[in-house]
Amino acid sequence: MRAYQVTSHESPPSIADIPRPEPAKGQIRIRIRACALNFGDLLMIKGTYQDTPELPFVLGMEVSGEVDALGPDTEGPAIGTRVVVFGGGGGLAEYGCYNANQAVPLPDSMSFEHAAAFPVAYGTSHVALxxxxxxxxxxxxxxLGAAGGVGLTAVEIGKLMGANVIACARGADKLEVARKMGADHLIDAKTDDIRTAVKALGGADVVYDPVGGEQFKAAFRACRPEARLLPIGFASGDVPQIPANHLLVKNLTVMGLYWGGYMAFKPSVITDSMTTLFRWYSEGKITPHISHSLPLDQAAEAYELLRSRKSTGKVVVTID
Structure with a gap:
């Protein structure tokens, strides 16, 4: 089968012909139809992600497709069932094997592309907020990073939860995407002073931050008393250091969120969240924003869109 494989952290991934996997006990095999890209994939390519697999490995955390085969003594989901899986890897291939209990059947109204774009971005934002x-x-x-994969869902979910949403992104085009997703106020990270702009709106009660660096520092200083700050990631490449004495002065709370970590120690958090999110999708309350959809042969170009920050929302690779 064809797969987009990493064989070295010093050279770019490439399309390779590798053996089609066979499902073990408790696993299903999926004929993959779509795979969404994530910033963590770029870190895996360099070998710096917290869950980077051993070489060689196939990229792609979020996949959707049809169940193609069941492992020995494995009950369902039945062959032919349309499912989505957050597998942590292996998604940029024609087939992939995953634990059966990780697969979530899709609503009839959900396309494979929407399904692949769904788990990490919506799951992260909903569990965080x-x-x-x-x-x-x-x-x-x-x-912060309000036009990116997770940031845009935070805008959408925050508005749905009744918050007054302040979206911060770089440039008018990206801010317009955030506005269409429900943002009440827009801050241009290229030209505006984030701290001054947020304080003029009364300060922040909750900060959702997948960016880090100087933007986190500005947001930190614009918090209201008893605000909660959520470091989601560090797309800027700069992990901010938090002055504990400032936490005391304003009674602030900083709470980390690694969505995938709940799979290991408290999976009910994720399953309960997904139940709510799929219901919202079926009711038309949330809709994934996919700025680019490319075929597997253009996976390198798809990752370049992510790397260069030319995308908004999610980038999806389709696999025929």
Whole structure:
């Protein structure tokens, strides 16, 4: 089968012909139809992601497709069932094997592309804002990187939860995408002073930050008393250091969120969240924003869109 494989951290991935995997006990094999790309994939390519597999490996954390085969003594989902899986890897291939209990059947109305774009971005934002930060109606939610894969879903979910959403992104085009997803206020990270702009709006009650660096520092200083800050990632490449004495002065709370980590120690958090999110999707309350969809042969170009930050929302690779 064809797969987009990493064989070295010093050279770029490439399309390779590798053996089609066979499902073990407790696993299913999926005929993959779509795979969404994530910033963590870029770190895996360099070998710096917290869960980078051993070489060689196939990229692609989020996949959707049809169940193609069951492992020995494995019950369902039945062959032919349309499913989505957050597998952590292996998605940029024609077939992949995953634990059967990781597969979530798709609503009839959901396309494979929407399904692949769904788990990480929506799951991260919903667990962060609902389970971790306990975002309340009327609170000021500041979303950094608001036009990116997770940032845009935070705008959409925050608005759905009744927050006053302040979206921060680079450039008018990206801010327009955030506005269409429900942002109430827009801050241009290229030209505006984030701290001054947020304080002029009354300060932030919750900060959702997949960027880090100087933007985190500015948001930190624009927080209201008892604000909650959510470091989601560090797309800037700069992991900020948090002055503990400032936490005391304003009674601030900083809470980390690694969505995939709940798979290992508290999977009910993810399954409960997915139940809510799929219901919202079926009700038409949320819709994935996919700025680019490319075939497997153009996987390198797809990753370059992510790397150069020319995409908004999600980038999806389709596999025929």
């Amino acid at each position: 609902d389970y971790r930060a306990r975002l309340q109606p009327g609170e000021n939610l500041l979303v």
